[in-house]
Amino acid sequence: MRLVIVGASLSGLRAAQAARRAGHEGELIVIGAEPHLPYTRPPLSKELLQGKQEIEDSALPVDELDVQWRLGTEATGLDRTRRRVRLQDGGEEHYDRLIIATGCRARRFDGPGAHLDGVHTLRTLEDAVALRAALASTRRLLVVGAGFIGCEVAASARSLGVEVTMVDIASHPLVPFGPALGKRWAQMHRDHGVELRLGPGLEALYGDTGSERVAGARLSDGTSVEADTVLIALGATLNTEWLTGSGLELDPGVACDPTLTSTRDPEILAAGDIASVPAALAGGARVRVEHWTTAAEHGQLAGRNALVAHDERTAHTAPPYFWTDQYDAKIQALGCPALAEHSELLELSPDGGRFVAACVQGRLVVGVVAVNAARRLAWYRRALQTPRPLTELKEALAQEDATLGSPVGAMP
Amino acid sequence: MIKVHIDLNLCQSHGECVAIAPDLFQLDENDFISWQEEVDDSRRADLEAAVNTCPMTAIRIEG
Known part of the structure; x- marks a missing residue:
């Protein structure tokens, strides 16, 4: 079986590693538009920019992964009838199973002055x-x-x-x-x-x-x-132009079922930023998540699922997790806080510097945001494996004795 | 047995490993990580998931 992965960033790498770990012994080809082996992007806006890390520190460990890398060449087309990916350098790669993980690129300003230096x-x-x-x-x-x-x-x-x-x-x-x-x-x-x-x-x-x-x-x-x-x-623009005319369903991400299998072709899976996957927190609607952890999780699952028949594939169910580090705040979130109508403070440290808030839509907790409260977030992650009403979450929280402290007064 | 290493210069207490295997990884009240350094082979899948999901690639396993 010849497994081809298009995209040599986090998701593509995790897919390749997972496929090998799951026993894939056939050919494994990873195509990447960038000239680099996979690297991790979160430090680019933080540690690398601040001079606390160097370029080589962002490399992702590739170990002794047995992969044929096709780097520095974009995929330009997909022919599903002949099962071939067309490449910018004029070549083609034949696949038996294909994982699409081409991600996004930065959206550009196209107004006056966009071309200026600086x-x-x-x-x-x-x-x-x-x-x-x-x-x-x-x-x-x-x-x-x-x-x-x-x-x-x-x-x-x-x-x-x-x-x-x-x-x-x-x-x-x-x-x-x-x-x-x-x-x-x-x-x-x-x-x-x-x-x-x-x-x-x-x-x-x-x-x-x-x-x-x-x-x-x-x-x-x-x-x-x-x-x-x-x-x-x-924000970001999806790298899906090369799929135009392929017959895959684009919504505008690659429409998938919960196993990351494309809706139109069981031989093709998608992972990471461009995978549009039904999410329980969104009432079963397809959602695209442009965050690091989802890309890593999707990659691992797609690499395993690509090796087995469609009806043996497992679903991606973990709610999104994402974070940002700004100044002295580590802000972490679970689920889909952007869907919330309002927030309610659940825990607050006595000094006010650390807190956890529930993001609520109707009666349901659709997300949690934590500031400098990583240990507590791990508890919420277990508590929110499935969407729960706020009242139920608060009852569970009342049984917890290691919270940051009870919130008093208004939102911080 | 599998040996588990965490580079504390890299760890930023995301808690991914804690979510995957709360019996093997814990965060204390100051959000510092602690972990079981020798783990039975039967837990390889959990450890590999932790390695591959750590946002800082701070976890390494051996054996």
């Missing part, structure tokens, strides 16, 4: 190296987009002494952690000296007359922001 995105190792070099001589950084990448880069830049303005059209930063905690994240960035502009969007970037170097940005509210470096952090 305008960055952050997704790849090269992006991080270029941004790190730029920050060394940056006076004011403009971050466009206050999601994970934007907020982490803002925090890293502040730790380097760079002045930061961050803009987002949303009413609060870090939308994936849900609406109720948004004010807290906004205050955290302002407390660390970030000029946060919520509401206006980016209209145009401009340079000084006669210069190809960015000097600032015009926002949709008519104001301007001066900046000598700009990070565009507007």
Whole structure:
């Protein structure tokens, strides 16, 4: 059996490792658009940018994995009839089973001034190296987009002494952690000296007359922001163009059943950012999760499932887990906090620096957000294997004697 | 027996390993990790899942 994995990042690597561990003895080919062996991206916006880690530290251990790597070449097409992946370098790879893990790329700004020098995105190792070099001589950084990448880069830049303005059209930063905690994240960035502009969007970037170097940005509210470096952090675009015309169902991710098998072809599975998979927390609707842990879990499951017949494959059931490190806060989340209508504080440390909040939709807890409370989060992870009503979760919590402390008063 | 190593310079207390095998890995009240350093072969699948799901790739197993 010839197993081909398209995508040589975390998910693709975990799939290859899992397939070998599960006893796959046939050919194993991993195709990657980037020239590198697999590396981990979370440090790129944090430790690497802050100079606490070097490039080689982000390499993922590949060990003695018996894989034929096809690196530095993109997949450009999929012919399911002939079971072939077409490659940018003109080659083809025949597969018996295929795992699609091509992930995302950084979404770019396509308005005026997008071409100017000093305008960055952050997704790849090269992006991080270029941004790190730029920050060394940056006076004011403009971050466009206050999601994970934007907020982490803002925090890293502040730790380097760079002045930061961050803009987002949303009413609060870090939308994936849900609406109720948004004010807290906004205050955290302002407390660390970030000029946060919520509401206006980016209209145009401009340079000084006669210069190809960015000097600032015009926002949709008519104001301007001066900046000598700009990070565009507007989220991600799916790498699915090569699947156009393949007949696979794109929604716009690769539509899968709970076993990560594509809905139209049992020989093809998907994993990571581009896999669109039914989720219990979303009432069975298909959800795409663009987070590290899901990519790792999907990869491991897809690698095992690809070796067996469709009816012997197991389902992915773990709720999403994701985190961010900004300043001195480790913010961790379970489930889908962004679906919540409101939040309720469940635990609070006496000094107020650590807490756990439930994110609630109707009666159900759809997510949990914890700040500097990793040990407690592990408890919630076991308690929330399946969606539960808030009342039930609180009853279980009342039996716990090792909580951070009872919340008194309003949300932190 | 399988030997389990955690690089404490890398560990950031995500708790993935604790969720996978709470009897082998624990976080204390300060969120510091502790773990069973020698584990029976019957737990290999759990240990491999912990190794592969650790966001910091801080866990290594031997044997």
